[in-house]
Amino acid sequence: MENLEDYKDDIRKRKLKFPELADDYFANLINGAYNEYESEYDDPEEFRSTILKENPEHLFGFWKCMYSDTIQQDFYVSNESWIIPPESDLNEILRKHSSIEEFNLEEGNIFSLNGGYYVINENYLLRVSFPALAKAFQCVSHVFNQEQSLLERHDWLYDLKSINTISISDYANFILFTINGYKIILWHQYKLTFSDINLLNRNAAAIFNITSALIGLKDSISCNWSQLNDESFEELCYDIIYYDPKFDNKTIRKMGKSRSRDGGRDIVVYTHERIGYKAEKFIFQCKLIKSDSSLTATKVLDISDIVEQYEADGYGIFTSGVIDATLFDKIDKIANKRQLKIALSSKYEMERDLSMLPKLRDRYFK
Structure with a gap:
């Protein structure tokens, strides 16, 4: 041939x-x-x-x-x-x-x-x-x-x-x-994918924030939390979790309206499953504080019971205020005892997250 x-x-x-x-x-x-x-x-x-x-x-x-x-x-x-x-x-x-x-x-x-x-x-x-x-x-x-x-x-x-x-x-x-x-x-x-675009968006936002500052367009990242009520604050927390690449946004659930009988669960979501790592269940509580007071341990009750009852792998809090040392100590003690993952976001973390998501920030704060 x-x-x-x-x-x-x-x-x-x-x-x-x-x-x-x-x-x-x-x-x-x-x-x-x-x-x-x-x-x-x-x-x-x-x-x-x-x-x-x-x-x-x-x-x-x-x-x-x-x-x-x-x-x-x-x-x-x-x-x-x-x-x-x-x-x-x-x-x-x-x-x-x-x-x-x-x-x-x-x-x-x-x-x-x-x-x-x-x-x-x-x-x-x-x-x-x-x-x-x-x-x-x-x-x-x-x-x-x-x-x-x-x-x-x-x-x-x-x-x-x-x-x-x-x-x-x-x-x-x-x-x-x-x-x-x-x-x-x-x-x-x-x-x-959605996660790819979300991560790219955060990286781009970080660059735009720096370049804006370099040309004199400095902008305060603080938010006027008094514009929100309990329900809109929970919706904001839902959106922040939705755009967090750590979590699988297809699994996120908002457990009814604010102040409803949700068993202490405002939002439930799972992390992404990876090779060698199973998806982990997180329970979040959302605490809107309009005054200058802190979120103390006395204002967040039954954390251990909630985690045990709903078999959570992780526990998180969103608050528009500052997290008090007593609450940090309480959650750290529970986390160490139960090998619990924690995700705590005070006004400082939330405002920095929102600075990376300007469209989301504009949706809730005028």
Whole structure:
């Protein structure tokens, strides 16, 4: 049986009945066999120079798709993305090579935070692979546009400034970048979960708080607790727990209206179950204090009975006041005796949490 390797030099000139086999060949060549070939050279740069002369796009993981002649549209593919030159028809390529007959695009924007790269619009927040995106941009810049020599260090910031448009397709099947007339389709992206977005939001809020302070937009984080009543305070506590990544918000329960017969349980919630760790049940009590007084041990009764009766693994308090030392001592004693997890939030912790959740703060405090 003849080997596809025998046709390496003229495979692009042949009319292929099964172009997908040739694409598989190039995928294996670029992502595997090249490593073996390189080991045969005393100087790796000599091998690199050989590739540069013949197929410079291979250095960035791309090859001309072997379906190009079949559908009469030139485009380049890798394991992660496609590059479509300005003269080629995006719709025709997608229709004939990916079975996407129709699609809509929504404008997006790209940003980076804590080492991750994200594309966002009103409907989606997606984490994208920086290496995949960088290789595609490098290929366009170095190989097709020849704006930079392949020997130069690549300027990633130059690419970001050169992006003309960013679009997200229906259901986030792909992201489309346009740069200097070339279209880059990124196929592999991660759709962030609620917990992912919540954590990202907190990190972004922390940065915005710092930058606001640096330009003189300092804002007090204190809240006017007199605006709340018992019911709205419990709802606020519910929302703070809901957005806490520690807890599984699908399990949260508010046990009736405030001052109802809830057995001392205002809110019940479970932590996320993890490998090696079972979900833990937490019971929270919510204590609104409108005066300047502290929340003392005499104002919080029957903690041990509540924990035992409802088989809680953790116990927490939210209060708009300051937690008195007598209450700290009481809860610490119970926690040590029962190996109980505790989560205590006085006005200080609550106000700092709300400073990281400005939309939530604005909802309750005018």
